[in-house]
Amino acid sequence: MSWNYREAEIGDELPSLSLEPISRSNMILYAQVSGDHNPIHTDKDFAVESGLPDVIAHGMLIMAYLGRMLTDIVPQSKIENINVQFTNMTHLHDELKCIGKVVEKNFSTEINTILVSLRVEEIRGQKKILGQALININ
Amino acid sequence: MKMFDRSLIGKKYPQIIFEIKEERLKLFAKATGQSDQLYTNVKFAKEKGHPSLLAPPTFLTVVSMEQEDPYQYLKDLKIQMGKLLHANQEYIYLLPIYAGDILRMESEITDIFDKKEGSLQFVVFTSTYRNQDKVIVGKAKTTLVVR
Numbered sequence: 001m002s003w004n005y006r007e008a009e010i011g012d013e014l015p016s017l018s019l020e021p022i023s024r025s026n027m028i029l030y031a032q033v034s035g036d037h038n039p040i041h042t043d044k045d046f047a048v049e050s051g052l053p054d055v056i057a058h059g060m061l062i063m064a065y066l067g068r069m070l071t072d073i074v075p076q077s078k079i080e081n082i083n084v085q086f087t088n089m090t091h092l093h094d095e096l097k098c099i100g101k102v103v104e105k106n107f108s109t110e111i112n113t114i115l116v117s118l119r120v121e122e123i124r125g126q127k128k129i130l131g132q133a134l135i136n137i138n
Numbered sequence: 139m140k141m142f143d144r145s146l147i148g149k150k151y152p153q154i155i156f157e158i159k160e161e162r163l164k165l166f167a168k169a170t171g172q173s174d175q176l177y178t179n180v181k182f183a184k185e186k187g188h189p190s191l192l193a194p195p196t197f198l199t200v201v202s203m204e205q206e207d208p209y210q211y212l213k214d215l216k217i218q219m220g221k222l223l224h225a226n227q228e229y230i231y232l233l234p235i236y237a238g239d240i241l242r243m244e245s246e247i248t249d250i251f252d253k254k255e256g257s258l259q260f261v262v263f264t265s266t267y268r269n270q271d272k273v274i275v276g277k278a279k280t281t282l283v284v285r
């Protein structure tokens with residue numbers, strides 16, 4: 001049976017989300033649809049002039065993957081907040097995995113919640129995002 | 139590196155009004171691999187009790203780009219675009235956001251600080267999103283860093 005957020009216990013790992021290696025087309029498509037046309041994500045020459053080896057992914061694209069990991073297992077209306085820190089740049093061909101773990105369970109008269117720690121890491125271990133989300137389990 | 143002008147704390151940016159179109163949500167879902175039909179199939183979303191397609195958790199980021207010059211703040215802060223990185227992002231969700239909603243975003247610079255003896259400079263934007271009924275649907279805090 002799939003993981004049930006309502007019955008979550010501290011220490012539970014959420015079903016993770018593994019992604020295909022990041023491609024140029026992922027970045028170009030995201031630039032078009034998000035409206036974020038900073039050329040550091042789409043133009044290699046510009047990225048190199050800015051001191052990078054090649055284009056880097058939009059942080060918000062990586063956060064969107066993390067959001068997707070959550071909405072795959074929790075109704076979106078139950079997500080109270082998400083807070084992330086972008087700890088490393090995501091480079092072309094990075095192979096990412098989104099990971100979550102229940103770290104707190106809180107009960108009150110109004111709302112019962114779980115706090116989930118979040119991270120996105122490259123398969124060789126570098127962390128791209130660290131964060132947390134508060135989930136309503138009422 | 140020149141330090142950011144701290145007198146910009148409190149600077150408000152013009153509000154942005156943005157109507158969420160179904161097509162935009164479908165494209166956003168495609169670009170982020172959001173394959174759940176709640177985000178792509180109107181009929182399915184309605185069968186599940188939603189008024190229309192649901193905007194995924196990070197979709198609000200699109201709104202800030204829907205203005206004549208989304209990078210005006212780079213000029214205000216005298217930042218080179220190639221040196222800019224996203225440091226933190228926080229969203230608080232109050233109500234679901236759907237296709238057909240007309241959002242109004244208000245944004246201001248709420249902090250400017252530095253780390254590592256000024257070699258990393260940060261700017262924080264705080265944004266509020268209201269829907270067509272003037273109800274706050276979400277809030278965001280965006281921290282950018284110049285390397």
